[in-house]
Amino acid sequence: MNVSIIGSGYVGTTLAACLAELGHTVTAIDVDESVVDRLNAGDAPIHEPGLADLLAEHAGTRLTATTSYDAVRDTDVTFLALPTPSREDGSIDTGLVEQGTESLGAALREKQGSHLVVVKSTVVPGTTADRVAPLLEETSGKRLGEGIDVAMNPEFLREGHAVSDFLDPDKLVFGAEREGPISTLRELYRPLTERGDVPVVETGLREAEMIKYANNAFLATKISLMNELGNICKEYGVDAYEVADAIGLDDRIGSQFLASGVGWGGSCFPKDVAALVAAADAAGYDAGLLKAAVDVNDQQPRRLLALLDDHGDVAGERVAVLGLAFKPGTDDVRESRAIPVIQGLLDRGADVVGYDPVATDRMRQRFPEIEYADSAAAALRGAHAAVVVTDWDEFAALDEEFEAMARPVVVDGRRIVERRDGLTYEGLTW
Ligand SMILES: NC(=O)c1ccc[n+]([C@@H]2O[C@H](COP(=O)([O-])OP(=O)(O)OC[C@H]3O[C@@H](n4cnc5c(N)ncnc54)[C@H](O)[C@@H]3O)[C@@H](O)[C@H]2O)c1
Numbered sequence: 001m002n003v004s005i006i007g008s009g010y011v012g013t014t015l016a017a018c019l020a021e022l023g024h025t026v027t028a029i030d031v032d033e034s035v036v037d038r039l040n041a042g043d044a045p046i047h048e049p050g051l052a053d054l055l056a057e058h059a060g061t062r063l064t065a066t067t068s069y070d071a072v073r074d075t076d077v078t079f080l081a082l083p084t085p086s087r088e089d090g091s092i093d094t095g096l097v098e099q100g101t102e103s104l105g106a107a108l109r110e111k112q113g114s115h116l117v118v119v120k121s122t123v124v125p126g127t128t129a130d131r132v133a134p135l136l137e138e139t140s141g142k143r144l145g146e147g148i149d150v151a152m153n154p155e156f157l158r159e160g161h162a163v164s165d166f167l168d169p170d171k172l173v174f175g176a177e178r179e180g181p182i183s184t185l186r187e188l189y190r191p192l193t194e195r196g197d198v199p200v201v202e203t204g205l206r207e208a209e210m211i212k213y214a215n216n217a218f219l220a221t222k223i224s225l226m227n228e229l230g231n232i233c234k235e236y237g238v239d240a241y242e243v244a245d246a247i248g249l250d251d252r253i254g255s256q257f258l259a260s261g262v263g264w265g266g267s268c269f270p271k272d273v274a275a276l277v278a279a280a281d282a283a284g285y286d287a288g289l290l291k292a293a294v295d296v297n298d299q300q301p302r303r304l305l306a307l308l309d310d311h312g313d314v315a316g317e318r319v320a321v322l323g324l325a326f327k328p329g330t331d332d333v334r335e336s337r338a339i340p341v342i343q344g345l346l347d348r349g350a351d352v353v354g355y356d357p358v359a360t361d362r363m364r365q366r367f368p369e370i371e372y373a374d375s376a377a378a379a380l381r382g383a384h385a386a387v388v389v390t391d392w393d394e395f396a397a398l399d400e401e402f403e404a405m406a407r408p409v410v411v412d413g414r415r416i417v418e419r420r421d422g423l424t425y426e427g428l429t430w
């Protein structure tokens, strides 16, 4: 099948490389010329394991990139993989998806034959039917169901595992109001589904949109619930990790996403939970449980700093922040819990030194005023305290590096440090 993809970020590039791998001919369209140049050179614009190999194999043959929307006319299906950021009030901003739809519709005006437009971006229920579809009809001059149609196909990949999650998904969700778009999606994903072990959910547009939010809201709330339980555990001297291991044995609970600590960040959970809360508010429903999940998440960095405060004033003292990325395996610092932690330390007048194996450059753009070390050992040297924010494996192996601290106080927000001897060690929920 000939496929075009608008937007070549985390999702668009992964989709482009993986659909090429599945045998389709793919054209990636992005407004950013540097992204297009890199893709055409077979160079990954984002860091994801396995992506560079796929691009090196398919760029220039089954995968090409361009800044021109005209390329969509040579394809049968177009995915919209554009950002859907939060507005100031938390509600979703669909401006870029609408802009992309307008340019796409204009390019499709002169297209002969049928075309399917698939929304891949995370959008609140109603966006595809009430915004994308009418805009597409208006700008293309065609009528839905008569040559053009829309579908919604949410994406569940995790950063750091994008390629493997895409090629080996837990499920596929196809949303549409007619049979035509569903059968096109079936055909497109056939190389994955013919293996027989990928459940396919065929549903309506609004349901597909909501499934994505429900998925993320559930996972974020699961972590917040475990954080709340962990905070209670801490008050009673109970180890929340032992509790989590035990409750995770109950199939109805499941063992994943029970790691308590400094909370959830990243480009999706904070934005998507906020968008769902705002969408509920707009519909007159007060999503109290989701708001509480956000409150607990906001509280965890403050609790980490309060534990540090219990061990003395850090004003004027060197404090190491170990881990800056929002999770291990990525250089992404968007909504990283390190941000409120660093800000809280600066508010206390501490001399902050940050360390991360890959995310230093990105955090430097956010906090140019702090020091950045090129190893955990260098960050710890002479520090009066250390806080651990990201569960990078290398922090588990830290040992005599702690002996170079001026005062060995360690507050661990991720239960990753293994050394205890000679340390004043505090876990956030244990
Ligand atoms: N990042 C993830 O892990 C993830 C996972 C699942 C779903 N999503 C959702 O997928 C969507 C895309 O997210 P992302 O992380 O891939 O975004 P991103 O910010 O990484 O990339 C977006 C790309 O779109 C390009 N772009 C912007 N405006 C454009 C336009 N008018 N025409 C063409 N290109 C344009 C940008 O240059 C950029 O390369 C969002 O709705 C997000 O919520 C993201």
Ligand SMILES: O=c1ccn([C@@H]2O[C@H](COP(=O)(O)OP(=O)(O)O[C@H]3O[C@H](CO)[C@@H](O)[C@H](O)[C@H]3O)[C@@H](O)[C@H]2O)c(=O)[nH]1
Pocket (backbone or CB within 6 Å): 122, 155, 156, 157, 158, 159, 160, 216, 219, 223, 256, 257, 258, 259, 260, 261, 262, 263, 264, 265, 266, 267, 268, 269, 272, 326, 327, 328
């Ligand atoms: O037990 C856990 C698991 C995760 N986290 C934190 O939760 C955040 C999100 O982690 P993860 O879900 O692994 O990362 P993302 O790449 O943001 O992926 C989420 O967001 C994507 C974008 O919507 C979805 O596609 C994925 O399914 C969904 O897992 C990170 O800060 C983690 O440190 C915890 O605190 N405890």
